[in-house]
């Protein structure tokens with residue numbers, strides 16, 4: 469006899485993060501199983517016919533469904549207050565699949581200018597190739613969003629907080645603009661995760677993730693996900709099933725376990741980043757610190773309203789230019805020089821020559837990416853060790 473299961477609708481987010489979506493085989497394993505198989509076996513030919521025709525529920529092939537991937541999708545969707553979720557092979561695959569599901573030739577997508585670099589390329593170079601118009605607007609300029617909407621606008625797409633300046637978009641106001649135009653608002657919620665921000669509660673239609681970042685949290689696996697209303701997720705699922713950017717069961721298993729510790733990690737990342745930001749503000753060699761947790765940040769009040777924490781990414785300018793910024797980066801011994809973020813290990817990077825290196829100097833200036841800007845994704849090390857690591861570089865350029 470098996471115990472009755474609690475109703476997920478009655479459970480709080482922290483409980484869902486640990487318990488939701490898990491299922492148990494006849495072996496009775498406690499930790500979620502990793503079902504590492506490409507296909508599933510049918511009892512007889514008639515079952516095969518019905519399963520393949522989707523007239524009988526059940527697994528067929530891991531590009532369609534896989535129990536471990538399903539468990540991750542269900543858990544993430546419940547944590548984000550969404551009806552359904554779909555996992556993809558990477559964050560970019562989540563964005564691509566969303567575009568493929570909802571855009572066709574002749575449509576228009578309005579996107580924030582301050583967006584993940586590959587997202588710009590995906591829209592500007594590839595989606596545009598299929599006759600979809602793409603316009604970029606400054607993230608926090610509501611008038612520019614309003615003015616940018618066209619009759620054929622189907623999607624508004626943004627990322628908040630932005631990378632690396634921590635600008636904050638007003639999700640509710642942008643949802644209103646999208647809905648007035650009969651378009652969907654899609655929010656890349658990678659920086660906050662459902663622990664710190666729930667875009668759907670603020671009016672967004674879809675929320676998507678690079679699970680590669682905080683959801684894994686330890687830099688091991690690539691993955692992505694989209695959550696939202698079931699009908700919308702089914703549209704995306706149709707693309708993923710037929711076209712192939714499905715999540716590997718192994719990666720889903722890593723992310724499923726990642727969700728269990730996500731809240732404590734996000735709180736620790738936020739606390740470390742806040743302490744580092746406040747310390748950086750006091751350094752004479754530092755000009756400006758960009759972190760929404762600081763009262764001096766222009767997005768602070770809005771972040772306070774729509775987020776329950778400020779996450780772990782901050783950036784700052786040092787006195788001087790590229791040479792000084794590079795010297796600070798090269799003087800670190802502990803921090804990893806890598807573009808990745810959302811890892812237990814702190815990372816440091818020079819945006820102007822890496823993540824934003826593709827932009828022209830004018831585009832960089834418009835986006836506020838100065839040559840003396842440094843980005844840190846604050847990890848889970850002791851913040852005093854991170855400070856000591858930076859001080860070496862600060863002393864070198866003083």
Ligand SMILES: *Cc1c(COP(=O)(O)O)cnc(C)c1O
Nearest residue numbers: 558559560584656658678680691
């Ligand atoms: C990393 C990242 C992506 C892309 O995710 P991948 O898993 O690397 O494909 C998309 N959006 C944001 C905000 C990211 O940081």
